[in-house]
Amino acid sequence: MNKCHAIEVVHKVAAYNGKTSNLTLEDLQRAGKLTETTIDDGVRIDTSALAAVQRKMKMGMFSxxxxxxxxxxxxxxxxxxxxxxxxxxxxxxxxxxxxxxxxxxxxxxxxxxxxxxxxxxx
Structure with missing residues (x-):
């Protein structure tokens, strides 16, 4: 599914629910660039469940x-x-x-x- 189609689907779902969406292709591209820079900085992120719990414990979310x-x-x-x-x-x-x-x-x-x-x- 390409990005333009994804935006169309979001707009159709919003219209079906009686809402409006102001999502644009630029928003998706900007979000993609943000994630690319945070992931491709050479920092390896551990995505295991144990690591996620440990991160949340450090932030104080789990007590x-x-x-x-x-x-x-x-x-x-x-x-x-x-x-x-x-x-x-x-x-x-x-x-x-x-x-x-x-x-x-x-x-x-x-x-x-x-x-x-x-x-x-x-």
């Missing part, structure tokens, strides 16, 4: 304050722990129930098929 607050008091710690355990059981039971329903369905189908063949044989 454990929101988790610490769940265990601030003894009562909240118990509540949080019980909720985690309940959700673990729900997750495990959902998987088990799905398997059980598959087995039941196969048994019922096999029974119905054999009853149909028995009625035809009589």
């Amino acid at each position: 454990n304050n929101h988790v610490k607050s769940l265990f601030a008091t003894r009562k909240m710690a118990w509540s949080t722990t019980i909720l985690i355990i309940i959700w673990a059981f729900i997750g495990r039971c959902t998987h088990s129930a799905k398997r059980w329903l598959e087995v039941c369905t196969k048994v019922v189908e096999a029974t119905l098929i054999s009853e149909d063949w028995r009625s035809l044989a009589d």
